[in-house]
Amino acid sequence: MSGSELKTSDVTQAERDALREAIRRALDAHRVSGRTGIVAAILREDAVVVTAENQVDQETDPTRHAEMVALSQATAQLGRKDLSDCTLVSTLQPCEMCLAAMRFAGIQRVIFAATQDKVAGKYFVFPRLGIEDFKAAGDRFSTVGGVMEPDVLHLYAEGSE
C-alpha cells in the first residue's frame, strides 16, 4: 500500500450514503425479484449522477455489469466521455472489465463493499491478478473495499463456476 491509498475513514458522507442506497437497491432486487443484486453508482461533487443495477441476465448481455451500465448512463447524462471528477461506488468489487472501463473514463476513486477474496470466483475472469496488480499496471487510481461489506456478502457467496 502506498501512502496515497484510501482508507475507510477517507470515504465521504456522500459516498457512504450512495453506497448505502446501492446496497438497499441490491438487497431489494434480491428479495423482491430473486436477482443477485449488484448495484453501482457514480458521484460527482458529492451528488449521485446515476445508480444502476447489473443487467446481464435481463439483457442476456455479459457486458452489462452494474458499473458498465452506470458508466454508460453517466457519460450520456453529462455529455462527455471523461469522468475523471467522479467517484465509482459499487456493492461488489469491480471486475477486470469494469476496472478497465472506469479507467478509460478517467475515474480515479473507487469505493466498494464486498471484496474479491470473500465472494464467488465467477465474478472475476483473471483471478491470478488482484486489484493491486491493476493499480500497479497503469495510471494511478485509489480504492477502498470492504465498506459495509457484511451487509452484502451473502448475495455473492454462491456459484464458483
Added chain:
Amino acid sequence: MSGSELKTSDVTQAERDALREAIRRALDAHRVSGRTGIVAAILREDAVVVTAENQVDQETDPTRHAEMVALSQATAQLGRKDLSDCTLVSTLQPCEMCLAAMRFAGIQRVIFAATQDKVAGKYFVFPRLGIEDFKAAGDRFSTVGGVMEPDVLHLYAEGSE
C-alpha cells in the same frame, strides 16, 4: 508461449476473410468519415455472427469499443450469454476491458491485426500488463496477433495520451 499457442497459420480461411472485411470497414470509416476505424467481428462455425465498429465517440460512451458492441450484439442475436463456441476477430488488439468481457462470454479464440506494442498508448489502460499476463491469470484462451497488421497500423499510430 505454450505448445497450444495459436500461430498465424492456424487462422482459418473464414477467420481471415472476417478480418479482411473488418479491415475494409475500418479503412472505409477512416477514409469516408474521418473516424479512427476500429472494427471487430464474432464468428461461429466459420460464419460471421456480427461485425461492429467502435462507437465511443458517436455515443459519447467509453465502454462502446468495437469488441464490446460485437459481444452485445452477438449475445442478443444468439439469445445466450455464452459465446464459448465463437471466435473474436478485431482490427486492433483487444484492450483489457474487451479481453475481460470476452472471457465473461466464454470466448477462447482471438485473432487480431494491430498489436499493442505497435500502436498508440491510449488504446490500453494497464500498459504494464501484456496479453500474456492476462492469459496466465485465468482460464485458457488463445490469441494470434499481427495478422494483416501492415494494412491497419497507420490508423492507430497517433495519440499517445
